[in-house]
Amino acid sequence: MKKLTIVGAGGYGKVVADIAIKNGYEYITFVDDNPLIKDCYGFPVVGTLKDLKNNDTDIVVAIGNATFREKIMKSVTKDRLVSLAHPNSVIAEDVTIGPGTIIMAGAVINPGVKIGCGCIVNTSSSIDHDCLIEDFVHVAVGAHIAGTCFIGKKTWIGAGAILSNNTSIISDVTIGAGTVVIKDIKEPGIYVGVPAERIEKEDCANMKNSDINKKSERELNI
Numbered sequence: 001m002k003k004l005t006i007v008g009a010g011g012y013g014k015v016v017a018d019i020a021i022k023n024g025y026e027y028i029t030f031v032d033d034n035p036l037i038k039d040c041y042g043f044p045v046v047g048t049l050k051d052l053k054n055n056d057t058d059i060v061v062a063i064g065n066a067t068f069r070e071k072i073m074k075s076v077t078k079d080r081l082v083s084l085a086h087p088n089s090v091i092a093e094d095v096t097i098g099p100g101t102i103i104m105a106g107a108v109i110n111p112g113v114k115i116g117c118g119c120i121v122n123t124s125s126s127i128d129h130d131c132l133i134e135d136f137v138h139v140a141v142g143a144h145i146a147g148t149c150f151i152g153k154k155t156w157i158g159a160g161a162i163l164s165n166n167t168s169i170i171s172d173v174t175i176g177a178g179t180v181v182i183k184d185i186k187e188p189g190i191y192v193g194v195p196a197e198r199i200e201k202e203d204c205a206n207m208k209n210s211d212i213n214k215k216s217e218r219e220l221n222i
């Protein structure tokens, strides 16, 4: 029997559970550090992160924040992490996908694409030929990445954003919803608008601030 534990019993966890069912998982449970959450999508929350060590299921981390996702994934045995793709996603034969990456319904990933671990390729997004997507990137719902783009680690591409072909974005960047990126982004930060421009704000979406990282370690008990 295929068994899966999903870390994070929120909205993202629910979507992952549905994809897991469609991938033949028959035994699905959640862990979540919020004691008030008892179940998700009809499946029980059986404990907290610490309880992951007490079973031998496959694991997926369904936490939207890239910093949290990375920390949790690094705390579990690598060979238990699986990647999942919705059966109604379209993935070319030679695409490589790292462990812990989730491909959602309607996503299209074309030939030559390489996707790292812990990424989210969200509903109805597309990644065209020969793109390189590093670890813990989130391509949000309806975002479109044209051919031969590079997206650095933990960068977040907002809903409906567009990357023009051959553009590169370094790590730890947040691209706002509906933004159009037409040239390389070489400095971390938040970029919005058409064409994309940087706004002067602390990037809470990526939580790259070291104090927040320390706090997250404490809160996550890892």
Ligand SMILES: CC(C)(COP(=O)(O)OP(=O)(O)OC[C@H]1O[C@@H](n2cnc3c(N)ncnc32)[C@H](O)[C@@H]1OP(=O)(O)O)[C@@H](O)C(=O)NCCC(=O)NCCS
Binding pocket: 122, 140, 141, 157, 158, 159, 160, 174, 175, 176, 177, 178, 179, 190, 191, 192, 193, 199, 201, 205
């Ligand atoms: C970019 C984003 C992260 C910024 O959030 P924030 O740090 O809270 O910033 P604020 O809402 O305070 O906005 C700051 C300024 O940027 C502007 N702005 C914010 N998001 C924008 C966007 N997507 N496009 C254009 N302008 C935007 C605001 O109007 C505001 O302008 P002002 O200072 O002239 O009033 C957020 O607006 C966003 O787009 N999130 C994407 C959500 C998403 O895609 N979710 C997908 C889930 S799958």
